[in-house]
Each structure stands twice: as C-alpha cells, then as structure tokens.
Amino acid sequence: xxxxxxxxxxxxxxxxxxxxxxxxxxxxxxxxxxxxxxxxxxxxxxxxxxxxxxxxxxxxxxxxxxxxxxxxxxxxxxxxxxxxxxxxxxxxxxxxxxxxxxxxxxxxxxxxxxxxxxxxxxxxxxxxxxxxxxxxxxxxxxxxxxxxxxxxxxxxxxxxxxxxxxxxxxxxxxxxxxxxxxxxxxxxxxxxxxxxxxxxxxxxxxxxxxxxxxxxxxxxxxxxxxxxxxxxxxxxxxxxxx
Amino acid sequence: xxxxxxxxxxxxxxxxxxxxxxxxxxxxxxxxxxxxxxxxxxxxxxxxxxxxxxxxxxxxxxxxxxxxxxxxxxxxxxxxxxxxxxxxxxxxxxxxxxxxxxxxxxxxxxx
Numbered sequence: 001x002x003x004x005x006x007x008x009x010x011x012x013x014x015x016x017x018x019x020x021x022x023x024x025x026x027x028x029x030x031x032x033x034x035x036x037x038x039x040x041x042x043x044x045x046x047x048x049x050x051x052x053x054x055x056x057x058x059x060x061x062x063x064x065x066x067x068x069x070x071x072x073x074x075x076x077x078x079x080x081x082x083x084x085x086x087x088x089x090x091x092x093x094x095x096x097x098x099x100x101x102x103x104x105x106x107x108x109x110x111x112x113x114x115x116x117x118x119x120x121x122x123x124x125x126x127x128x129x130x131x132x133x134x135x136x137x138x139x140x141x142x143x144x145x146x147x148x149x150x151x152x153x154x155x156x157x158x159x160x161x162x163x164x165x166x167x168x169x170x171x172x173x174x175x176x177x178x179x180x181x182x183x184x185x186x187x188x189x190x191x192x193x194x195x196x197x198x199x200x201x202x203x204x205x206x207x208x209x210x211x212x213x214x215x216x217x218x219x220x221x222x223x224x225x226x227x228x229x230x231x232x233x234x235x236x237x238x239x240x241x242x
Numbered sequence: 243x244x245x246x247x248x249x250x251x252x253x254x255x256x257x258x259x260x261x262x263x264x265x266x267x268x269x270x271x272x273x274x275x276x277x278x279x280x281x282x283x284x285x286x287x288x289x290x291x292x293x294x295x296x297x298x299x300x301x302x303x304x305x306x307x308x309x310x311x312x313x314x315x316x317x318x319x320x321x322x323x324x325x326x327x328x329x330x331x332x333x334x335x336x337x338x339x340x341x342x343x344x345x346x347x348x349x350x351x352x353x
Contacts, residue, residue: 023336039248044257051261056292060299061256065248074256077299079263083291090271090285097272108269170309171318171346175325177300179338182329184293193290194297201298202305213298220294225286 009133013118013140020114020145025152027055030172032156034059037169038066042157049153053112053146056180057082063173069210077210080217088116095123095134103135110142112149189231193224317349 028049035045040062052058061078069077088111096107118141123134163169185191197220204212304322306312325342332338 026336026339040253044250044253047254047257051257052264054264056296057260057264060295061260063299063303065253065256068247071252071255075259075263077295078256078260079267080291080295082264082267083288085264085267086270087285087288089268089273093271101273104273105269108272109265111268111272168309168318168346168350170307171303171321172343174300174303174318174322175339175342175346177296178304178322178325179329179335179342181293181296181300182326182338183333183335184296185330190290190293194293197294197296197298198301201301205302205306212302213295216298216301217291217295220298221287221290224290224294225283228286228289 005130006132006136009129010136010140010143013122013137014143015140016118016122017114017141017144020118021148024114024145025148027176028149028152029156029159030176031055031058031062032153032158033160033163034156034169034172035062036157036160037163038062040157042154045157046150046154049150053109053149054082054085055149056177059173059176064210064213067210073210073214077213077217085111088120091120092116092123095119096131096138098131099135107135107138110139110146112145114145115141187228187231189224189227192227193220196220196223317346317353320349321346 031049032045035048036042040048048058048062052061057078060081061074064074064077089108092107092111096104099107115138119134119138122137123129129137181194185194197216200219201212201216204215206212207215300322304319305314307315307318309315310318321342324345325338328341329335329338
C-alpha cells in the first residue's frame with residue numbers, strides 16, 4: 001500500500017507540473033537565445049541553466065555582465081532576485097524538514113517558483129499526507145519542469161546564433177521581466193515597492209558600477225515593508241499574511 | 243564569438259558563485275535552520291525583494307534602450323507598457339510576453 005500511495009503522489013505531481021511546460025519552455029529557450037546573442041558559448045549557457053536553475057536571476061546576471069558591471073554588483077543583484085527562494089525554503093521546512101540530508105539537498109536544488117507553488121498548495125490542502133508522499137509529489141512536479149528547463153536552454157542556445165538581425169532581441173529581456181513583474185503586483189505594498197524601485201533606478205542611474213540598482217532595490221524593499229505595516233495599522237482586523 | 247565583451251573568467255566566477263549562493267538560499271532553512279520561526283521583520287522585507295529589484299533593473303532598459311543609443315523609443319516604450327498591462331490583466335506571463343513582442347514588432351513596423 002505504501003509503495004502505491006507514494007507512486008500515486010509522484011504521478012499526481014507529474015500531472016500537476018505538466019501545464020507549466022507552456023511557461024518554462026519558451027522562457028528557457030529565450031535564455032538560451034539571449035545568452036548566445038551576448039556571446040556565451042553553448043557550454044557556458046548550459047552551465048548557467050544547470051548550476052543556477054533560476055530564470056530571473058540568470059537574466060539579471062547576464063544583463064549586468066553585458067553592461068560590464070563589477071562582479072560583486074552582478075552577484076548581489078542576481079542573489080537579491082533569488083532571496084524569495086529563502087522564503088520558499090522556510091515555508092517547506094515544516095513539511096519536508098525531517099527528510100534525509102541528501103533528500104533535502106536535492107529538494108533545495110530543484111526549489112523553483114513552479115515546484116514550490118504546486119507543492120505548498122498541495123501540502124496545505126492535504127496536511128495528513130505522509131512525508132514520503134510529499135517528497136514523491138515534489139519530485140513528481142520536478143520531473144517535467146526541470147529537465148525541460150535544461151533541454152529548452154540548449155535548443156535556444158543552438159538555434160540562437162542563426163537568428164536574423166532586426167528581431168529587436170535587445171528588448172526580449174525587458175519584456176520578459178515586465179511580464180514576470182506584473183503578476184507579482186498583488187497588493188498596494190508590492191506596487192509601491194516597484195514604483196519606488198523604478199523612480200530610484202532612474203534617478204540614480206548616473207551612479208557608477210550599477211550602484212543605482214542597489215539603491216533602487218534597498219529602497220523598494222524598505223518601501224514594501226513599511227507600506228505593509230502602515231496598511232496593517234489602518235486595518236487592524238486584517239492579519240499579516242504568512 | 244570574437245565580439246563578446248564578457249571575460250570568460252568573470253563569467254565562470256559569476257556562474258559558480260551565483261549557483262552556490264542560490265543553492266544556499268534554497269537550502270538555508272530546509273537544511274540548516276529547521277523548524278524555528280523567522281523574525282517577522284525579515285520575512286516582511288524578503289516578501290518585496292523581487293518587486294524591488296526587477297523593476298529597477300528594467301526601468302533604464304525601457305527608458306534608455308541600448309539599441310537606440312539611449313534615446314527614448316516610442317515602439318519599445320509602448321511595447322513595455324503593453325506587456326505590463328497584459329500581465330496585470332491576465333496574470334499570465336506567457337500571454338504578456340507574446341503580447342508585448344507583438345506590440346514591439348507592430349510598433350517597429352509602423353515607425
């Protein structure tokens with residue numbers, strides 16, 4: 001019985017992960033294309049997608065590398081984009097924290113937006129699910145998504161070099177980022193954080209070493225947190241989101 | 243491959259350090275901290291990191307596009323606004339990307 005319930009959880013995860021291929025595949029291919037356009041070799045592009053396995057951070061790092069920002073700014077910006085992963089890690093810990101160390105390390109490596117979102121929704125809906133089943137479900141969601149991330153990066157990297165001029169690929173990165181930002185603007189605090197970030201980035205664009213982005217990032221974070229506190233004080237009945 | 247401006251050593255340093263750092267962020271609570279609750283102020287700031295960094299990264303690219311030598315370009319500006327608008331309305335990343343790209347090509351064709 002134990003084996004079949006684990007298998008069932010795994011297959012359910014695979015099914016729940018499949019629709020994300022529509023998002024992940026073009027996004028990965030786009031990274032492959034943009035990286036190739038920036039002059040990266042196929043092995044370098046693949047190393048990016050396999051070692052980092054986080055689209056937004058990869059695009060951020062690549063963009064700043066092209067702008068010849070100092071390495072420390074490239075890393076600080078891309079890691080700031082990935083700080084949300086620490087939140088995902090914290091929120092999965094009550095469910096998977098008792099798995100073995102290598103299992104937790106594997107979960108951590110494959111912890112991306114889609115695998116997190118599906119798993120946490122499932123675990124909260126079915127708190128009685130055993131830990132083995134939860135792990136199986138998580139790796140079920142991983143199965144279609146993450147290998148496709150590598151494969152489509154490769155397709156983009158190989159096909160990218162042959163694309164004609166005039167496709168305005170310079171603007172693929174801004175469009176991709178804007179498309180990712182829009183659904184994140186869930187509350188007024190998120191909108192305020194984004195607005196302050198834009199204003200500071202433009203106002204401090206004259207700073208050397210892309211330091212304007214650091215100012216914008218810190219200003220946006222503090223703004224979001226303060227607006228959230230301010231809204232919570234105005235609506236005392238409203239509980240802080242977890 | 244001759245026109246690349248990115249130094250290979252820097253590139254590999256970024257790939258490896260970013261990979262290690264990203265893994266660290268993903269592993270920190272699951273692997274090391276365990277079940278202990280996080281301070282509320284920290285979580286409150288973590289919630290806004292992505293919306294604080296990404297718009298700041300993208301804004302100069304929209305207002306001063308490298309492809310036009312930094313001059314404001316109507317086609318790119320309208321495409322950016324269309325992408326943002328579609329993303330806000332549909333909450334669908336793919337729809338926003340495709341709509342933004344279509345707007346950009348239409349704008350480049352018309353101007």
